[in-house]
Amino acid sequence: MTRRTVEPVDAEDTGTTETKSARTHARLLDAAAAVLAEKGFAGTRLSDIAERAQVQAPAIYYYYPSREHLIEAVISSGAASMRAFLERTLAELPDTATPTDRIAAAVEAHLRHELELSDYARAVVRNANQIPEEFRRAAITEIGGYYEIWRGLVEDLRAAGQLRADVDPSVGRMIVLGSLNWTVEWWDAQRGPIEGVIAVAQSMVLHALRP
Amino acid sequence: MTRRTVEPVDAEDTGTTETKSARTHARLLDAAAAVLAEKGFAGTRLSDIAERAQVQAPAIYYYYPSREHLIEAVISSGAASMRAFLERTLAELPDTATPTDRIAAAVEAHLRHELELSDYARAVVRNANQIPEEFRRAAITEIGGYYEIWRGLVEDLRAAGQLRADVDPSVGRMIVLGSLNWTVEWWDAQRGPIEGVIAVAQSMVLHALRP
Amino acid sequence: MTRRTVEPVDAEDTGTTETKSARTHARLLDAAAAVLAEKGFAGTRLSDIAERAQVQAPAIYYYYPSREHLIEAVISSGAASMRAFLERTLAELPDTATPTDRIAAAVEAHLRHELELSDYARAVVRNANQIPEEFRRAAITEIGGYYEIWRGLVEDLRAAGQLRADVDPSVGRMIVLGSLNWTVEWWDAQRGPIEGVIAVAQSMVLHALRP
Amino acid sequence: MTRRTVEPVDAEDTGTTETKSARTHARLLDAAAAVLAEKGFAGTRLSDIAERAQVQAPAIYYYYPSREHLIEAVISSGAASMRAFLERTLAELPDTATPTDRIAAAVEAHLRHELELSDYARAVVRNANQIPEEFRRAAITEIGGYYEIWRGLVEDLRAAGQLRADVDPSVGRMIVLGSLNWTVEWWDAQRGPIEGVIAVAQSMVLHALRP
DNA sequence: AATGAATGAGCGTTCATTCAT
DNA sequence: CATGAATGAACGCTCATTCAT
Numbered sequence: 001m002t003r004r005t006v007e008p009v010d011a012e013d014t015g016t017t018e019t020k021s022a023r024t025h026a027r028l029l030d031a032a033a034a035v036l037a038e039k040g041f042a043g044t045r046l047s048d049i050a051e052r053a054q055v056q057a058p059a060i061y062y063y064y065p066s067r068e069h070l071i072e073a074v075i076s077s078g079a080a081s082m083r084a085f086l087e088r089t090l091a092e093l094p095d096t097a098t099p100t101d102r103i104a105a106a107v108e109a110h111l112r113h114e115l116e117l118s119d120y121a122r123a124v125v126r127n128a129n130q131i132p133e134e135f136r137r138a139a140i141t142e143i144g145g146y147y148e149i150w151r152g153l154v155e156d157l158r159a160a161g162q163l164r165a166d167v168d169p170s171v172g173r174m175i176v177l178g179s180l181n182w183t184v185e186w187w188d189a190q191r192g193p194i195e196g197v198i199a200v201a202q203s204m205v206l207h208a209l210r211p
Numbered sequence: 212m213t214r215r216t217v218e219p220v221d222a223e224d225t226g227t228t229e230t231k232s233a234r235t236h237a238r239l240l241d242a243a244a245a246v247l248a249e250k251g252f253a254g255t256r257l258s259d260i261a262e263r264a265q266v267q268a269p270a271i272y273y274y275y276p277s278r279e280h281l282i283e284a285v286i287s288s289g290a291a292s293m294r295a296f297l298e299r300t301l302a303e304l305p306d307t308a309t310p311t312d313r314i315a316a317a318v319e320a321h322l323r324h325e326l327e328l329s330d331y332a333r334a335v336v337r338n339a340n341q342i343p344e345e346f347r348r349a350a351i352t353e354i355g356g357y358y359e360i361w362r363g364l365v366e367d368l369r370a371a372g373q374l375r376a377d378v379d380p381s382v383g384r385m386i387v388l389g390s391l392n393w394t395v396e397w398w399d400a401q402r403g404p405i406e407g408v409i410a411v412a413q414s415m416v417l418h419a420l421r422p
Numbered sequence: 423m424t425r426r427t428v429e430p431v432d433a434e435d436t437g438t439t440e441t442k443s444a445r446t447h448a449r450l451l452d453a454a455a456a457v458l459a460e461k462g463f464a465g466t467r468l469s470d471i472a473e474r475a476q477v478q479a480p481a482i483y484y485y486y487p488s489r490e491h492l493i494e495a496v497i498s499s500g501a502a503s504m505r506a507f508l509e510r511t512l513a514e515l516p517d518t519a520t521p522t523d524r525i526a527a528a529v530e531a532h533l534r535h536e537l538e539l540s541d542y543a544r545a546v547v548r549n550a551n552q553i554p555e556e557f558r559r560a561a562i563t564e565i566g567g568y569y570e571i572w573r574g575l576v577e578d579l580r581a582a583g584q585l586r587a588d589v590d591p592s593v594g595r596m597i598v599l600g601s602l603n604w605t606v607e608w609w610d611a612q613r614g615p616i617e618g619v620i621a622v623a624q625s626m627v628l629h630a631l632r633p
Numbered sequence: 634m635t636r637r638t639v640e641p642v643d644a645e646d647t648g649t650t651e652t653k654s655a656r657t658h659a660r661l662l663d664a665a666a667a668v669l670a671e672k673g674f675a676g677t678r679l680s681d682i683a684e685r686a687q688v689q690a691p692a693i694y695y696y697y698p699s700r701e702h703l704i705e706a707v708i709s710s711g712a713a714s715m716r717a718f719l720e721r722t723l724a725e726l727p728d729t730a731t732p733t734d735r736i737a738a739a740v741e742a743h744l745r746h747e748l749e750l751s752d753y754a755r756a757v758v759r760n761a762n763q764i765p766e767e768f769r770r771a772a773i774t775e776i777g778g779y780y781e782i783w784r785g786l787v788e789d790l791r792a793a794g795q796l797r798a799d800v801d802p803s804v805g806r807m808i809v810l811g812s813l814n815w816t817v818e819w820w821d822a823q824r825g826p827i828e829g830v831i832a833v834a835q836s837m838v839l840h841a842l843r844p
Numbered sequence: 845a846a847t848g849a850a851t852g853a854g855c856g857t858t859c860a861t862t863c864a865t
Numbered sequence: 866c867a868t869g870a871a872t873g874a875a876c877g878c879t880c881a882t883t884c885a886t
Contacts, residue, residue, distance in 0.1 A: 040341050043253030129396050130251050171411045174397050175390045182389025185340050200382045204419035462763050465675030551818050552673050593833045600815025601808045607762050608807050622804045626841035
C-alpha cells in the first residue's frame with residue numbers, strides 16, 4: 001500500500017496497470033479534494049468523502065490513519081501540484097521571455113490550474129487560512145515555494161525597471177494573488193470561457209504592476 | 212423578541228439606556244460575527260459564541276430560533292453594514308468627485324471596513340460562498356445591492372471613457388473585489404499600517420482599470 | 423455541579439434534600455461501579471452505564487469529561503471507601519484489642535465491604551491490575567494507603583511475636599489479601615450467609631499467620 | 634483443519650516434523666493465551682493476537698471460525714493443562730504420601746504452572762468469571778475436574794482427621810484457591826524466586842487447614 | 845495457507861437543541 | 866431573562882469479520 005505521491009493533475013497518464021488498491025486510493029484522495037474544495041475544512045465529513053469515492057467510511061482507515069492525515073495529504077498534494085504546474089509553465093517559456101511575459105504566463109497557469117484542472121488547487125486556495133497549523137506541516141514547504149516563485153517574478157519585474165514605484169512588491173504580490181485566488185469564489189464555466197477571464201486578468205495584473 | 216436591525220458598526224454609540232436584553236442580544240451577535248469571521252461557517256460552534264458572549268449556549272435560543280437564524284442575522288447585518296458604509300462614504304464625496312475618485316474612495320471604504328472595523332464584514336467576506344444558499348436569503352438583497360454599487364462605479368468609469376477597452380466590466384469588477392476581499396486572508400496589523408495597503412490597492416486598482 | 427466525593431457506602435444518609443443533579447450524578451457513579459465490577463475495565467460500555475442509570479449515554483458528559491474520568495472516579499471513590507471503612511472499623515475497636523483481634527476485624531471489614539456493601543470495592547478489586555496506569559492516578563494514594571494499613575496489621579502481629587517465622591510478612595500479606603479478594607469471584611448470597619465465610623476466613627487467616 | 638488438543642505446556646517438545654500449518658496454529662493459540670492473560674477477555678483484540686503470532690488478523694479465520702472459538706480454545710486448553718499438570722504431579726507422588734503431602738504438592742503445582750509455565754493457566758485464572766458463560770462450554774468439564782481434584786484433596790485431609798473443625802471444606806477450598814490464584818496479580822520474578830512464594834504458601838495453606 | 849481490501853456494527857464523543865424552572 | 870439538565874442525531878474511529886485472490 002503506497003501513498004499517492006504524484007500530483008493528481010498528472011494522474012491522467014496512470015494506465016490500466018494500476019492495482020485496485022491504487023485506484024481506490026486515488027478515488028479517495030480525489031474525493032477528499034473535491035469535498036474539501038467545496039465544503040471547506042470544518043465542513044468536510046468523512047462520510048461525504050466516502051460516498052463520493054464509493055466506499056464505506058471505514059475504508060478510509062485502510063489508507064489513512066485519520067481524517068487529519070487524509071486532509072493533510074490533499075493539501076500537500078495540492079500545494080505541490082500548484083508549484084509544479086507553475087514551475088513547469090515557466091520552464092517551458094523561451095529564454096527570450098521578459099518578466100512581463102513570465103507574469104502573464106504565471107497568471108494563466110494559476111487560473112487554469114485552479115479553475116479548470118484541479119480540485120486539489122481549489123482545496124488549497126479556499127482553505128488557505130481555515131486549516132489548523134498542524135494540518136499544513138507537510139504542505140508548508142510547497143506553499144512557501146509557490147509564494148517564493150511569485151516573489152521572484154515580481155522582483156524580476158522590478159529589476160527590469162518595470163514595477164511602478166508606488167507598488168510595494170510584497171503587498172503588490174498579495175493583491176495580485178488575491179485577485180486570482182478569489183476567482184474560485186465567483187467564476188464558473190457558465191460565465192463564459194476561461195480564456196476571457198485569463199485575458200482580462202493578465203491585462204489588469206500587468207497594468208496594475210507596470211508603469 | 213426583536214431582531215437587531217441596526218448595523219453593528221453603529222452599535223458603539225448605543226448608550227446605557229438600552230435594556231439588558233438588548234445588550235445581551237448585541238453581545239451575542241457580535242460574538243457570532245467574531246467567531247464566524249475567524250472559524251468559518253462550518254467551524255462555528257454555538258458554544259464558542261456563547262462563551263464569547265458570556266452566556267450559556269441555550270440563552271441563544273431566547274434571541275434566535277436556531278443556529279441558522281443567528282448566522283443569517285450576522286451575514287445579513289454584515290452585508291447591510293458594508294453597503295451602508297460604502298453608500299455613506301460615496302455620499303460624503305463632493306459632487307465634483309470623478310469616477311476615479313469614487314473608486315478610490317470605495318477601495319478605501321472596503322478595506323477599512325473589512326480590515327479595521329468589522330467582524331461582520333469579515334464574516335460576510337470569508338464565508339461568501341461557504342454558506343448554504345438558505346442562510347443567505349435575508350442577506351441576498353444587501354449583497355446584491357453592494358455589488359450593484361460597484362457595478363455602477365465601474366459603469367461610471369466606463370461612461371467617462373476611463374475604462375480600458377480590454378477590461379470586461381463584470382470580470383474586471385470581480386477581479387478588483389477579489390483582490391480586496393482576499394486581504395482578510397493575509398493582512399494583519401503587524402504587517403504595517405493599513406494606510407500602506409490602501410494606497411497600494413488604490414493605485415493598482417486604478418491602473419488596472421484605467422487607460 | 424459538584425463531584426460526588428463522599429464514598430457511596432455513606433450515600434444512604436443523603437436525604438430527599440438532594441438536588442436532581444446530585445441524584446443523577448450518584449446514579450451514574452453507582453451504575454458505573456456496578457458495570458465495572460461486573461464486566462471489567464475493557465468490557466465497560468458507556469451505554470451500559472447509561473442504561474443502568476436511566477439516562478442517555480451523552481448525559482454522562484454533563485458530569486464527566488470522558489469515560490476515563492468516570493472510571494477513574496469510581497476507582498478513586500472505591501479505593502477511598504475501602505480505606506475509610508477499614509480505618510473506621512479499626513478505630514472502633516477497644517484499645518485492649520490485640521493484633522489478632524485487629525486482623526480478625528480487618529478480615530471481616532474487607533469481606534463485608536466487598537461482598538455485601540459496595541460495587542465500588544468490587545470494581546476496585548476485580549480491576550486491580552486490569553486498568554491502565556493513568557486511570558489509577560487519583561486512586562493510587564488510597565490504594566497504597568489501604569495496603570499500608572494491612573502492612574501495619576501484619577507488622578503489629580510480628581512485633582507481638584505472633585507471626586510464624588516462616589511467613590515472610592510481605593508475601594504473607596498478599597496471600598491473605600488474595601484469599602479475601604478472590605471471594606468476589608465465587609461467593610454469592612445463595613451460597614449461604616456471609617457470616618459463614620467471614621468466620622472461616624478469619625479462622626484460616628489467623629491460623630495461617632500465627633504460631 | 635485440526636484443533637490443537639495437546640496442552641501447550643507440552644508444546645515445547647513439538648519437533649520440526651510438524652507441518653507449517655500446525656506451527657502457525659500453535660503460534661496463534663500461544664499468542665491468544667498471552668494476550669488473554671495480559672489484557673483480559675474484553676481487552677483481547679484479534680489484531681493483538683495476530684501481531685504476536687506474526688500473521689495478519691484474517692489468518693485466524695483459517696483456524697477458528699470466530700474470536701469466540703479461539704478464546705474458548707485457549708480457556709479449554711488452559712483448563713485441561715492445569716488439570717493434567719496437577720494430576721501428573723499427584724500421580725508422581727509415592728503411595729506413602731499423606732494428604733498433607735499431597736496438598737503441599739498441589740500448591741506447588743498450581744503456583745508453578747500459573748506463574749512460571751503457562752500463559753494458558755494465567756488466561757484461565759484471570760478471566761475465570763469475566764468470560765461469558767458460552768465461552769466456557771468446552772472448558773467447564775476441565776475446570777470442574779480441576780476443582781474436583783482439590784475437593785478430593787481437602788476431603789482426604791478431613792477423612793484423615795487433619796481438617797480443622799471450623800473450616801467448611803467448600804469455603805476452605807475456595808479460600809485456598811483464591812490465595813493461590815491471586816498471586817498472578819502481584820507476583821513477578823523481580824520479587825524474588827518463586828520458591829519463596831511456594832514455601833510461604835504451602836506453610837500458610839497447611840496451617841490454615843490443619844489443626 | 846494466508847493476505848489485501850473492504851464492510852457493518854457499534855463505541856466514545858460532540859453539538860444543536862429542548863424544556864422545566 | 867437565562868440556566869441547569871438532558872437528549873437525538875451524527876461524527877470519527879475501532880474491530881471482528883468477509884471474500885476474492
